Amino acid sequence: MARFGEFVPSGVIPACLLPFDEDFAIDAAEYRKHLRDVAAVPGLAAITTNAHASEVHACSLAEQRQVLDLTLAEIGDKLPVIAGVYADGSLAGAEIARMAAAAGAAALLVFPPNSMSMGGQLRPEMALTHFKRIADAADLPLILFQYPMASGLGYPVETLLRILDEVPSVRAIKDWCNDPALHERHIRTLKGLPRPVTVLSTHSAWLMSSLILGCGGLLSGAGSVIADLQAALWRAVQAKDLAAAEALNDRIYPVVQAFYAPPFLDMHNRMKEALVLLGRLRRAIVRPPLMKLPASEIARLAAALKEARIAFDRAA
Numbered sequence: 001m002a003r004f005g006e007f008v009p010s011g012v013i014p015a016c017l018l019p020f021d022e023d024f025a026i027d028a029a030e031y032r033k034h035l036r037d038v039a040a041v042p043g044l045a046a047i048t049t050n051a052h053a054s055e056v057h058a059c060s061l062a063e064q065r066q067v068l069d070l071t072l073a074e075i076g077d078k079l080p081v082i083a084g085v086y087a088d089g090s091l092a093g094a095e096i097a098r099m100a101a102a103a104g105a106a107a108l109l110v111f112p113p114n115s116m117s118m119g120g121q122l123r124p125e126m127a128l129t130h131f132k133r134i135a136d137a138a139d140l141p142l143i144l145f146q147y148p149m150a151s152g153l154g155y156p157v158e159t160l161l162r163i164l165d166e167v168p169s170v171r172a173i174k175d176w177c178n179d180p181a182l183h184e185r186h187i188r189t190l191k192g193l194p195r196p197v198t199v200l201s202t203h204s205a206w207l208m209s210s211l212i213l214g215c216g217g218l219l220s221g222a223g224s225v226i227a228d229l230q231a232a233l234w235r236a237v238q239a240k241d242l243a244a245a246e247a248l249n250d251r252i253y254p255v256v257q258a259f260y261a262p263p264f265l266d267m268h269n270r271m272k273e274a275l276v277l278l279g280r281l282r283r284a285i286v287r288p289p290l291m292k293l294p295a296s297e298i299a300r301l302a303a304a305l306k307e308a309r310i311a312f313d314r315a316a
Contacts, residue, residue, distance in 0.1 A: 007107045007140075008171065013048055013218065013220075014044065014222075014224055015051045017224045018054035027283075036075070044231060049067055049081060049083060049084070065099055081106055083096075083103075094133045112127070112145060112153040112155070131163050145173070146177055172197060172198035172200050173190065175199050175203070184214075200218055211233065225274050229252050270293065274305060
């Protein structure tokens with residue numbers, strides 16, 4: 001496994017999907033193929049696993065270890081691997097962090113505990129303790145996952161700044177605040193800190209608008225399908241080439257409108273179906289309670305891929 005030194009979260013970071021077989025078991029061969037497909041895209045900074053895109057909510061700790069081991073074995077010598085820390089309790093989160101660090105992860109993406117959804121925003125010490133326990137368990141850069149405030153799991157700006165001040169291993173945030181004004185405030189405020197913290201956009205449905213505000217990169221499940229377009233858009237924005245960025249955004253738009261349509265929870269379900277349509281996965285199986293998409297929605301996905309010219313560019 002290659003040594004990348006201390007990983008600095010920035011640039012284009014896809015979050016990979018997790019294929020299952022007909023019995024809902026992890027399909028290791030298909031997952032490794034998916035990793036190779038995504039990692040072959042030029043210009044990526046890292047790959048994320050054990051996150052929303054890989055249905056981490058439905059995976060046991062042993063399965064999360066299996067997925068991380070598969071990821072590192074397949075692409076760990078090519079790209080840094082970021083591991084998700086998805087846990088309702090801080091002790092469980094610390095256990096996942098220790099596991100990921102021992103396995104060889106380059107950084108950790110820390111989800112907010114669902115246990116904080118019923119008023120945790122009024123108890124900032126809860127979020128601070130959660131991050132401190134994880135930071136103490138693993139000497140790795142941390143990426144704070146910032147949820148929308150309306151979810152009950154977003155960190156108020158004051159809490160966010162306190163975490164960044166007291167837990168210096170938090171080097172970036174994955175910003176899903178879903179509020180353009182707040183998103184811009186995060187970018188400007190975190191850039192101006194004595195120890196600047198990177199804002200990675202996960203506003204994939206309005207990615208060009210988000211990146212232009214000054215993000216330091218993106219971390220996106222849509223990268224499991226369109227990492228090449230996202231990387232090209234990132235380069236165009238960095239070069240301040242508005243015409244190129246607009247042309248790329250015109251291709252991205254129909255796909256993300258299809259992926260992130262209501263119900264939002266089906267976004268990664270749709271991405272799996274898109275990869276089947278493109279010939280990159282054999283099956284689009286999700287674990288319950290997620291359910292197979294109806295044929296009418298799969299047809300809409302096919303139309304979106306065709307409009308974006310992806311079916312012609314990347315089909316097997």
